[in-house]
Amino acid sequence: MKGILLILKRFLPPYKKYVALSFVFNMLSAVLNVFSMATIIPILQVLFKVSNKVYDFIPWSTEGISKVDIAMNNGGWYMTHLIETHGSSTTLLFLAILLIIMTFLKTGTAYLGAYFTIPIRTGVVKDIRDRINDKILELPIGFFSEERKGDILARVSGDVNEVENSVMSSLDMLFKNPILILIYLITMIALSWELTLFVFLVLPVMGTIMGTVGKNLKKSSFEAQNKWGELMSQIEETLSGLRIIKAFNAEDKIANRFYAGSNQFRKMTNRIVRRQQLAHPMSEFLGTITIATVLWFGGSLIIKGSGLIDAATFIYYLTIFYSIINPIKEFSRSAYTVQRGLASMERIDKILGAQSNITDPQNPKPLKFDKHIHYNNVWFKYDNDWVVKGMDLKIEKGKTIALVGQSGSGKSTMTDLLSRFYDTQKGGVYIDDVKITDCTMYDLRSKIGYVNQEAILFNDTFYNNITFGVKEATEAEVIEAAKIANAHEFIVATPEGYQTNIGDRGGKLSGGQRQRISIARAVLKNPEILVLDEATSALDTDSERLVQDALEKLMKNRTTIIVAHRLSTIKNADEIYVLKDGEIVESGNHNTLYDMNGYYTKLCMMQGDLN
Secondary structure, eight states: OOHHHHHHHHOOOOHHHHHHHHHHHHHHHHHHHHHHTTTHHHHIIITTOOOOOOOOOTTTTTTSSHHHHHHHHHHHHHHHHHHHHHHHHHHHHHHHHHHHHHHHHHHHHHHHHHHHHHHHHHHHHHHHHHHHHHHHSOOOOHHHHHSOOHHHHHIIEEEEEHIIIGGGGGHHHHTTTHHHHHHHHHHHHEEEEEEEHHHHHHHHHHHHHHHHHHHHHHHHHHHHHHHHHHHHHHHHHHHTTHHHHHHHOOHHHHHHOOOOOOHHHHHHHHHHHHHHHHHHHHEEEEEEEHHHHHHHHHHHHHTTTTTTOOOHHHHHHHHHHHHHHHHHHHHHHHHHHHHHHHHHHHHHHHTTOOOOOOOOOOOOOOOSSSEEEEEEEEEEEESSEEEHHHHHHHHETOOOOEEESSTSSHHHHHHHHHSSSSSEEEEEEEEEEEGGGSSSSHHHHHTEEEEEEEOOSSSSSSSHHTTTOOOOHHHHHHHHHHHHTTOOOHHHTTTGGGBOOOOGGGGTTTTTHHHHHHHHHHHHHHSSSSEEETTTTTOOOHEEEEEEEEHHHHHSSSSEEEEEEOGGGGGTOOOEEEETTTTTHHHHEHHHHHTTTTHHHHHHTTTTTOO
């Protein structure tokens, strides 16, 4: 109960109006339900001669008699008077009409109670999804390098759906069932507090037994959701690596791995669902035992003539008591269902509760780029080992520099530090005289354009992919950017031109075409600093020629940082920095470095480049 209250406390404030309306109509429904069932008393007492008692009208202001007793007496008097005046058949007709009206009002208010609960349920789930999405965009890249993508997808889809299906669908537990239980309980006490006291001695036994059923449900649900995340990760890996799986004839291996995980998830789900299904029959059985006990106890008192309540009122009391059993059962069943949702909410909170260590300063400085970029004694590590060690590098504005070295030497990390995808542990990166941690990330990243080895495109049109990240752009500017990137011709050859959808990750395009679209995107952004990270390494010769031509156009009059394995692409760089184990071991232009016959020369020879 505490867990669901904490969730609702976090997410309900925007829906206070709906909460109030739902509460009011559920309260009205409960009260009307009590009054509609009260018609059983005059029917039994008067029409079917259960009681021959003669009633005298008692003024409502009479002292010393409870209002309930006055109401019961005067109700009997009105019914007796109605029978004497209009006859039994007409009285029965009046009672039937009254019952219809009361039932209409009861069901109408019950519907309105549910009607105003629905926007709460859908709104809270929407807010959770929105918060997860916002958090994903807010958190640094480092967070997701430690998390499996499939597991994150499982939290956004499966866990949020579980919260909706269990926690949100159980809002009746808070907005309806407690009200029904309270109203019914008050009515029972008013009818006979002695009998109700006996009931209170019996009910805790049922509650204790029910509590043992769901003791470990939350823990089991948490483990099941983690297993679901693993399965989603496997599916994501399969989709990403499908070409390799087929090339190595590894379908059986991947399938067997998935079968094993899927079977474990099935067994976990079986245990959880079986325990959930046990809640309803057990509560019904225990409820029947309780009713039978009350029937025996109360009936014995009436037979002995104890005067506690008369037979007709006792039947009404049993009706109320039977009615209270259902919301109690629903309450207990919802409590077990909620445990599963709370386990999912814990997994969601691993994202929502994550804190970003890369934030904007409280008083940011304006950022201008007029002189240089300076890596000033920069140290950085992802885990335990330093990836960048005491890096000191100054890049003058308008120059093209290249970072070369074998994998793991720290080349891409250098560009990631410039964009604040990660922050340095020691030293700092400066643009002119402003440390990049002293300005806003928006201001910093607006000055940087990226063209990566893998062109990151979106399932949208050519036009929207090129204008991605640019607030305003005319059609003429988009076309001009595409022409500079050597992309205009193949774009206009598609059925809908710039409005053609390029598929998931640009799947309808070749590698060279995808790269040229990403170059057009960078051209339109017109950044002051350009980062080319292995931009042509995955292309064939013809595609590389077109892409290299587009890159040369893009690099004109721009500060460019090239990260490259293929040394043939950086021969014209103004300065080449050779990295090894996170340190600069050589620097100079291509000819100077090659003639040194050092580490750079060795790299060139390894690639068959003999100058």
